Amino acid sequence: MLNPLILNVPTIAITGSSGKTTTREILASILEEKWKVLRNTGNKNLPNNTKQIAESCESSVDAIVLELGMGKPGAGEKHCSHLQPNISIITNIGTAHYGNLGNSIESTAKNKSALIKYMKQDGLLVLNGDDENSKLLDWSSFNGRIIRIGTKQDLDYCATNIHYVNDGMEFNVKIDDVTETFFLPSFGFHNIHNALLAIAVAHGVGFSATEIRSGLAKYVVPIKRLNVYELCNESLLIDDTVNANPQSVNSALDVQEELGEGKKRIVVLGSMLELGDHAEEGHKEVGAYAAQKGVDAILTYGRAAQHIVQGAMNAGLDTEKVMHFKNRDDMHRELKRRITNQSIILVKGSSAMNMNKTVKFIKDRYFYSMKIDSTINEETIEISSETFEYLEIEKDQIILHFGQLKKPLKVVLNDQLKLGEMLVPEKLSKHITIPSLPYEYYWEDNSLHVGPVIGMIVYTRYIDDPKQQLVRFTNYHKIKGLVYFFFPDTISKKNQTISGYYYDPKTSSFKWGTFPFPNSMFNRIPLRASRYQYLQEIIGDTIFNYPYGNTDKLDFWKLMYMQPVIKQHLPRTKEYRDVNSVLKSLQKCDAVYLKPASMAGGAGIFHVKRMNEGYIWTDIDGNSTNITSKEQFIEILNNQLIKKKTYIVQEEIPTFNKDRNKIDFRLYIQKDYTMQWRFSGIETKVGHKDSIIANSKKRQDIIPGDQALQEFYGLSQDQSLKKIEDMTDVCIRILRIMEKKGHKLGDACFDLVVDKDGKFWVLEPQLNYAAEIKQFREEGERRVLPDILPTPFEYAKALARF
Template sequence: MNPLILDIPVIAVTGSNGKTTTREFIAAILEQKWEILKNTGNKNLPNNTQQIAESYNPSVDAIVLELGMGKQGAGEKHCSHVQPNISIITNVATAHYGNLGNSIESTARFKSSLIKHMKPDGMLLINNDDENSKLLDTSTFKGRIITVGTDKQSDYNAKDIKYVKGGMKFTVTLDDQQLALFIPTFGLHNIHNALFAVAVSHEMGFTPSEIREGLAKFQVPIKRLNIMELSNQSLLIDDTVNANPQSVKAAIDVQEKLGKGKKKIVVLGSMLELGDHTEEGHKEIGAYLTHKQVDAIFTYGKGAKWIKEGAIDAGYDPNKVIHFKHRSDMHRELKNSIEDSSSILVKGSSAMNMIKTVKYIKDRYFYSIKVSNKDKKFSLMSLDKTVKYLKDRFFYLIKHSNKDENLIYLNSQTLQHLDIKTAYIKLHFGQLTKKLKISINNKLKTGEIIVPQRLSEHITIPPLPYEYYFMNNQLFLGPVIGMVVYQRYMNDPNQQLLRFANYSKIKGLIFLFSPDLLNKQNKTISGYYYDPKTKSFIWGTFPLPCAIFNRIPLRKSRYKFLKKHLGDTIFNYPYGNSNKLEFWNIMSKQAVIRNHLPRTKEYKNVNSLLKSLKSCDSVYLKPATMAGGNGIFHVKKINKGYLWSDILGKQIEIKSKDALAQTLKDNLVKNKTYIVQKEIPTFNEKQNKIDFRIYLQKDYTKNWRFSGIETKVGQKNSIIANSKNRKSIIPGEQALKKFYGLNEDETKQKIEEMTQVCIRTLKVMEKTGSKLGDACLDLVMDKNRKFWILEPQINYAAEIKSARDEGERRVLPLILPTPFEYAKVLSGF
């Protein structure tokens, strides 16, 4: 094939990094007075070059081509369609390393094919600061070689480089005069890219003022260091077009400059096509990040796991770098990590689709959503003060204006950002959905959205800080969380205040209600919502929530109604005393759990009790479905008989089987199923019974986590250690050291072992029908330091502990707020 050979400038740009940006810098200058032909976007393959050549017409003054050369032979194919007479090789690095021979030398050789097939006496521009560019083969090139640089003396040098608002300033000497230039983008690498444009245009006769004006008009290509200011005073840096070690380092350098004084979060997807350099290249980035004072690193994808390894190997805090296999898990953790005034860099190879992460962040942090004010329709100063007062990344809701109740206000640029094709936006608040007609008001700031407060005849949005997210043309406002409580808490909701200690992390509408306040016809619930401003509760009527934290024995019919409308977002149902016999029957089929269960059987008559006592010295008789120690008895073998004990400390010596049978008849709770359970001796040297309680809860990750452990020390010789029979409650860690002689490391290891077995137990309960998110398990430990599971507690004492002694209250800050984290993520926030 004979290439198209033209007398006009045919400028070809290739290199490992910076091709598109350099192309656009050149075009921005040339387009001021020339008609140019160029490829757009990332259309840089040989077939795209062919299309450019075929679309040429004599009115074109110059052609600007970006040549993708990620595969062997690509340079020759490009040049077979049109012959460049000006070529730029931005740099030689490890991009497409695996496709180009797995070495810098072979990569340089394949890039050199452009030099070989361009006009032999044309013009070649090279980055003088790039050591690898010295490997380019120019031995047969007869034309002129021009160099650019910032460090090494070059034909075109950038000096006095500064980061300024909106971009960078630098100076270049042109025609023996210092020319001050500005580019509306960031990074030293972009200074190099701009220098190529300066050099080319200057060599073609463009004046210094034309060069200056052209660079200032440069439009940053999409997904290439696009900087977005978010509504929580954070910066989002979208550099998701592609990734290799050099471009990732360049982006990290930009974040270092722009993110001063902010929490720096780096989100990196795998770098693909690195071939044999894959592991080394990713570890190199991890080590690079270690020296950049980054606050958190999130990695995603198979190759990116080596970024984590490289960072840790270089001394980075292992607790600050997390690798994810699933994007949704990363997004949840990322959202939990983003604070006001953060800088978030997102980058990865194109195939990693890191733009989805950019969209996830933008849909939750770019917009500032407010509610129309009845008295001041669009008082922007007042709204700004509200945002400043709350220091809130989302919005504060104020008064409602009746005529606006079906409208949502935004300016035209905001609508463009949202990319909504419909004339309306669906607002979701709890289970209520309202279609709002879009009304353009260009007095609003970009990103500012005004929604109505009144949503229906019964429901207005309480004035609270909310989070939001967009999904296509749908706006989700929340979270909206309901908590079902006993009537005593409706009479005095302030007893629930400790649960709201971490409200600032949750935000949204959280309300307490009792089931009789559910209006099935209107699909509303009345109750008390928490007001963070006054730290009190306010009565209101609300839509059905997105998630419910249940704390009462909820009637089945009501649960069915709520489940129908909420789906599977109601947790801690069923709520009540666990059936100890059913629990043992289910768990005894699980090998790991069975190893931690005391021998248990159903009590049928005195014979079943005596049979149990043949294999052990003492047993407990426990009602299968009662709690609080009620109905529990202890039976111990003694010389010539048995010792019977109740929870009040009353003891009876029994001499015969008949007498034992009569005692059983007289004391066991009528019509209650009982179990006979082997006693695991836990008494200390002072004859105090030692019981453990471990608290496990689901948080924003949707996973079970350890929240705390406490130890109940019983009264001397008491058979139980419940609230009426205990001497004290102490931290579980302290008890393991004091009573069992464990050191610090052994204590941590033992609690971890307990946690894992107990989480396994809860997961089995979930598989058999329980909907859980907040639980504890009662354990005991024998003298050999083996722990044994007695029973789970879903309806454990929580709020009422706040009225007890310090030992009881110690665990409350650890356990009371956490269920709202889980409810929030179930709500979709």
């Protein structure tokens, strides 16, 4: 039995599927022009919050404005048991909390109708006349006045001439037979309805058009509700992360379209929760609507949000424009890659999806602008008072992170700087200055991170002739920051610095300098274990391609032969012990290779083929010997095999074409900005006629891998692409097993062969494959370089958390 507090002042309750908080704040802003208003704040809209409001009400209060959350059956009655409204607003009836309210619009309307049933029965009820679903509300027992608002001429309060202006919306409403112009400092046609609801109530309780206009103009948009932020790269961020349902997402997409003319429109959507049976369809509807709006990218996060992707693709949006993520960090890396100058990014999702973390990620990286200044005190950072307040810095000191260097800087307020502008000292220590380069930066707690700072360990020949590394920097615009290469002898343990060459994009050249230890490191030499451990202690687990060197073919085969999927793509292999190892292998196949287990480049390789009488022994120079006896075989093995080297005996997979040219494939697999392995390229090495290998010295040609599969194996274009995909999948499996065994990897390639039936066979992985030196070889060798040489820096940047 209800026993509510009943007051003589306007007691206004607001419910609905969306727009409740906005309507509450707009109405309160108007009423506070001349009244003392008691209201709930934030998202405190549960029955217990209504009880607290009732208990705290004082006689000096002129009006009460309450937002009533009614996401569960019975909530309306509970609210009204504490405080009886005499004025009620129902914003709309939609699919929010659909799953909690009976999985139908009808049941949702029935639950919202509880407010009408339990309010003062001769009071004032304000409804949205544009919302067809509001007709399902039950006001049959209500004896008071009903007012309808909207954009139709026959409604009590009708908005006309609605249009976007700077910082909000402008519209006309006829009040007391006079057409009045109003401004709302918020965006979106849906917010016109919220404003109309507030106008209707304010006018109904005696406020003039002038008072209403003044109150509307003073309205402050609640946080996470279509808050628009200007970013440093001429972009805009729309934060609408308070909650989400299909109607509110579509409204936000409308706003993005209006504000985003001429900009790249990126939409980041988390799952919409509590939609019940409408969950899949509701998400697909949003995806379809976004596609119809012609957005440039949709990134989704959360299990249910994958249906947004499906809905967008079903509506014809290009698959490259939609991506779904299970991991927020993965989504943020992709988002960062897609944000360009003059983008407009909309972020929205149910509150439980914490999409505000994505808003923070964007603001921490794009809201601020940094300038390196050689004139300011090297112990300070200069920002404006407004920026200081915005950052919520607790002390007057921040920590600047540049690589592994951490520099405390005293905050100096400089109000000549704009909001977000920062001046950072060029000189950080006796040995280190920040080179004048394009950097990225982000805030984290009380720290400013500037970078990335990436190191690459190279052979001394690149220190002697640094321009050989230029081809690695063709995509520097994707990396930015300080990227330097060095040889370990230039490490100063005393000063905690490294000297080497860094890339200067202004001159497309390298300059010598001294730098802090980097955020991440790409290794390209056989690094001593003690040196690796030292670097790891300082840098952490962000050094990749260690250990670096030739793969031990025997160890590789032993490990991978235990993996069922991989095993079927490995040639039969065994350790060479004596002549019997070879003879037994030749009983099962026509020919074998004898290969040193830990050498590369074709060194020490021999080929043995079984004939009707005896065998043919061939070295890499093409010299052949007929073997007619076991004794002769033993003598050749003793004389030809490299002493003190472990050898393997490996079945030959015939790959010769009709002209007797050996065909080998090299598949490049690398980690990029996603921190995942991906295919980077494939090339095919065509050996000289009758050569037993197809390396650079014994090569007739090198052609794209898909071309070779079509030309030599008769595959169609689609079949060749599928074959390459299958090769990539198996090789990635191999790399993941190597990583589980302790390898730190990010850049690799594989040598493979394909037999006459089209089956591929993996020979070995290569970490120290020919890379930069390929630029000095023939055109076919150089073809793959733009795809493989810059990519490790993308991975290094991701490891550096930039």
